[in-house]
Amino acid sequence: MNRRHVLQTAALALCPVSCGKKLNPPAPFATLADLAAMLQAEQTTPQLLVEHFLQRIARIDRTGPMVNAILELNPEVKAIAASCQPGLLHGLPVLIKDNIDTADAMHTTAGSLALRGHPPAKDAALVTRLREAGAIILGKTNLSEWANIRSPNSTSGWSARGGLTRNPHKLTHSASGSSSGSAAAVAAGLAPAAIGTETNGSIVSPASACGIVGFKPTVGLVSGEGVIPITHHQDTAGPMTLTVRDAALLMQVLAAGFTVELPSDALKGARLGVLRQQSGQQPQVLALFESALQKLREAGAVIVDSVELPHAREAGSLSWKAMLIELRTDLNAYLEARGGEVRSLAELIAFNEKHRDTEMPHFGQEFFERSEQLGAPEIIAAGQKARQRAQQLAGPEGIDAALKEHDLDALICPTNDPVGVINLKTGDTHERVVSTPAAVAGYPHLTVPLGLVDGLPVGFSFIGTAKADGRILALGHAFEQITQARVAPSLIAS
Template identity: 75%
Template sequence: MNRRRLLQSFATAALSPAACTQRQHRPPAPYATCSQLAEQLEAAQTTPLLLVEHFLSRITQLDKSGPRISSVIELNPAAKDIAAHAPPGLLHGLPILIKDNIETADTMHTTAGSLALRNRPPESDAPLVSRLRAAGAVILGKTNLSEWANIRSPKSTSGWSARGGLTRNPHKLTHSASGSSSGSAAAVAAGLAPAAIGTETNGSIVSPASACGIVGFKPTVGLISGAGIIPITHHQDTAGPMTLTVSDAALLMQVLAADFTADLKSDALKGARLGVIREYSGTHPQVLALFDAALQKLREAGAIIIDPVKLPTLRKAGSLAWRAMLIELRQDLNAYLEQRGGDVRTLAELIAFNEAHRDTEMPHFAQEFFIQSEKLGTPEIIAAGEVARAEARRLAGPEGIDAALREHRLDALICPTNDPVGLIDLAHGDSNDRVASTPAAVAGYPHLTVPLGLVDGLPIGFSFMGTAHADARILALGHAFEEITKARRAPEFREE
């Protein structure tokens, strides 16, 4: 068997642990969803412990060896014990991976991929982690990420961190998994867990989710508590689910925030008014061909397509938000580091740490954004940042997305989420392929990406964006879209 065939066999075989010998027990199907695993648990066809052993086996064979996705930065040594005593709940016995910038009060670290935070573990769970545990989830481990959530340098390589190394795309190992929730996306895509939690400031959920061919949901900012998450800016930061299906994303949202599962109906597209934002759709001919074919399926499902819809204020909004974010980074990160304690307690100390550990922290790219942000701490600059932030939110929200929705009486805005990701290039950084994330990110509004198809073997996503707290409607539209397209494909772990 050649190497490529061997890797594909790992991806498609149910890697049953040796312990699964009883007749009533059976290993999960390849790429089983949370809902499918819950049904299997309910029917006593498996146990939480067997599920944990199954996914640990996959991590060993696919993440730590074989194709070496390198998406899991650390495993939870207590996972088996937790599984054996998992409390009842919506997520009873389901293994979940957590991005390494979300605090867990256990033996695992929370470092944002940086060596600077290794020696000071958090003292408490982030509220979202507490909710997952209370619902019966088993925290299987932490996922790698673009270090400091990709805010360190304009020349960074997504998916790389000093602590976790480089996460690769399961569909093509030579290509980027995108960032910053690269590990969460790659792990779910590779079937290393049925779900993971990522975080987004601008694109860090929807970009890697679309690039790795899974569902990613960025909820309305504030819907999920941001406490216990290493920050960039509280104006845009949010956690969100990364899953194989929209219904699984809604299930996790039910635990993390509110019950959105009741609105998941197969006929949700009938009569829905969807506006195409062509200016964010790019020019890639194969991507646009996939997108236009999907539009036809939407029409056949009863949706009304308005094409195009203009968002003329959003480029200025994005520029203002970036200016504000560099100022807010220093403020929010300083507050977090001081509260966390440890070796570094300010951004200035973090910059000095990176310089002192240049060989391990900065072998591929530097920290230009950190240095720039550290200079933006005067009262006058902070005041100017507050003005820029307010204008950015207004232009992106009330005068941007909301104005377009109102003018055309729309339920959501749509576009292809991404163009195919580029080759990994540690020497030069990311290729900055198109991702449609800024409108919803700056406004703080919900954004869902659902698999659309493949271009040259690389996944493309389909985006739904809505107004503030339209999360239930956006998930319902995405669920119905997913049912009529069924576009998700298992990765092939190709090396070319």
């Protein structure tokens, strides 16, 4: 950014009426790229953008449809908008999931009452990068409490602190999880973008269920420092946006040194392998998928149908065994470093028991209790072996083997079947979602809107090898241009 633009930005902040220029409200569901262009053309200001989204949140999230995606608004957001940094995201509002540390007036709780009283001492590394790029942290999004690792009977989108987030396409249906609030907020137009986190499916599942773009990058590409953990072997933050272009823009900020090009002809000559065994049997989903495959062929892609993913079931099973062991180790380290009333998983379990009426009115903490029993040295050693084997089977002997055998650029399939009706008494209905292979391998996974089935969104997945993030985003962007399948929620749009 040159000195002239910096001075223009500063002058604009001092002159919120744009010194006589005509100001325009953003179009409904304006993208990050749309809003950046408006700011550059001095058709709006960061202050006016913040006010616009605060009004939408009040009208859609707090009243009206009451999606309940926003757990907490940033009380300093208007002051921040008046003095935000110049940079790639200058003046652009972004929401972040409530398991990502912020050392400000907001809490960071993973949706739990246990962490309310002792805020983090510093921002998560990714939050620092967002602020330095000029982004405005608008607030925190609700989530499946503790990123959905507390109980097998949980309801996605529910937390003791935030209540229940609902799908903006059908308020009776699940927003999926655990980045439920991040997905629902972007889908409802409460912000142009949000940051979610994924261990296994927690970005791609809610993104596909709510009809937006979700990108799980290669593990390690985005720093996990300051993100409440499940396991560092699979945890990663990633962008949840209206378009792939916006996801790529955020990735250039979230990941140091990351660059990406999005050529319009990225699909020409691309070899894409169809994962039939992971595609499910829902007739309407498969019909949408077949239509998309034909459009891919017309764009010059070579479709290899079908491709088997070896060892997928065994890799997933070993990963789950390791994850429960790693949860105790990684969460204990985070809680001890943060300080406060709860400094270990054992103390967290005790807190939940003490506050059972508010913390566990709908489901328990069976996974927490099982994890706490897995602290013996020999168990930890067995978990390390299971993790190494799971990564080998999912990565080099799984995804990589399939890509190599057929000389593929990416693996593709429908991301999900439509989500089910919310039932807090019985928990999630567990419709098909493809997430485990890329999650266990730590490889990039992008979901892009594919269409609606009975009014509920489904997504289209691109999965690649380690650090092929740029290529996966480019393929997804080109796919998005030829399908234009994202649909705004009818209830919100009207």
